[in-house]
Amino acid sequence: MRIPRLALMAGALATVLFAGTAHAATSAPAYKPVLAKSPIYKTGKLGLGTCEEPKVQSGSLDEVRSYLDVVLDCLNAAWEPKVKKAGFAFAKPALQVIDKPGAATGCGKYPADAQAIYCSLNKKITFLVSPNVVEEPGDLILMAVLAHEYGHHIQQLTGMFKARTTYNGKNAARVLDETRRLELQAECLSGVFMGNVWHSLNRRQGEFDYLVKHGGTGFDLSVIGVKVENWGEKTHGSAANIGRWLKRGFDTESAGGCNTWKAPKSQVS
Numbered sequence: 480m481r482i483p484r485l486a487l488m489a490g491a492l493a494t495v496l497f498a499g500t501a502h503a504a505t506s507a508p509a510y511k512p513v514l515a516k517s518p519i520y521k522t523g524k525l526g527l528g529t530c531e532e533p534k535v536q537s538g539s540l541d542e543v544r545s546y547l548d549v550v551l552d553c554l555n556a557a558w559e560p561k562v563k564k565a566g567f568a569f570a571k572p573a574l575q576v577i578d579k580p581g582a583a584t585g586c587g588k589y590p591a592d593a594q595a596i597y598c599s600l601n602k603k604i605t606f607l608v609s610p611n612v613v614e615e616p617g618d619l620i621l622m623a624v625l626a627h628e629y630g631h632h633i634q635q636l637t638g639m640f641k642a643r644t645t646y647n648g649k650n651a652a653r654v655l656d657e658t659r660r661l662e663l664q665a666e667c668l669s670g671v672f673m674g675n676v677w678h679s680l681n682r683r684q685g686e687f688d689y690l691v692k693h694g695g696t697g698f699d700l701s702v703i704g705v706k707v708e709n710w711g712e713k714t715h716g717s718a719a720n721i722g723r724w725l726k727r728g729f730d731t732e733s734a735g736g737c738n739t740w741k742a743p744k745s746q747v748s
C-alpha cells in the first residue's frame with residue numbers, strides 16, 4: 480500500500496496560524512447569491528460519460544503533460560455546456576506543466592509546497608510533476624488534482640472567485656471560512672467529473688475509495704492573493720471533509736451536489 484503522499488504533505492504544512500477562532504454558529508452564514516445561489520447548481524448531471532484516459536508509465540514531464548492535455552480536453556468538453564447553460568461565457572484554461580517550483584504562474588512564482596495551482600488572473604493551471612507523481616505515475620491523483628484545479632476555473636468563470644471577501648488583516652476567520660468553502664467545492668467538482676467518466680476509465684473502485692479515505696487531493700495553494708503562509712487545513716478543510724465533498728461530487732455527478740455555501744460549518748471545517 481502506498482503512502483498517502485499528499486496527505487503527508489498536507490500534515491507537514493498544517494501549521495495553525497489562527498488559533499482560537501470562535502465556533503459558536505453551526506449553520507452557514509449568509510453568502511452572496513453568486514456563491515450560494517449560482518445557476519451552475521441547476522445545470523444537472525455532466526453529460527460527457529467517456530474520457531479515454533491514456534496510461535502514464537514513466538512519469539516523465541512529457542508523458543504527464545500528454546496525459547493532462549487529454550484529461551483537460553475531457554474537462555473542457557464536460558463543463559463547457561454547463562457553464563453556458565448557467566448563462567456564463569466559457570473559456571478554456573491554459574495549462575502549464577513544470578518539474579520544479581519557481582516558474583512564473585501569472586500569480587507569482589510557483590511555491591515549493593503545492594501540487595498544482597490555478598491562477599484566476601490569467602486562467603492558468605500550473606501542475607508540478609513532483610517526485611511523488613513520478614513515483615506513482617499511474618495514480619488517480621493526476622486526474623483528481625487537474626479536475627480540482629478545473630473546479631477553480633469553474634469558480635472563476637461563474638464569478639465566485641471575485642465574490643470572495645478580501646483579506647484586510649483583521650477578518651481572517653471569515654476569509655478562511657470562505658476559502659475552505661471554495662476549496663471543498665473545487666474538490667467536489669473534481670468528484671463530479673470523475674464520477675461522470677468513471678466507468679470509462681478502467682480503474683478499480685478501490686482507487687477512488689482510497690483517495691476519499693486519504694483526504695482527496697490534499698491541498699493545493701490556489702488561493703492566491705492572501706499572503707499568509709502555511710494555512711494547511713485552515714484553508715482546505717480536514718481530510719475527512721475533503722474526502723466527503725469529493726465523494727459527494729462523485730455520487731451526484733452534478734455541480735448541484737457541490738453547494739458548500741449552504742453547508743453547515745461542521746462539513747466545511
Ligand SMILES: [Zn+2]
Nearest residue numbers: 662665699701
Ligand atoms: Zn484548490
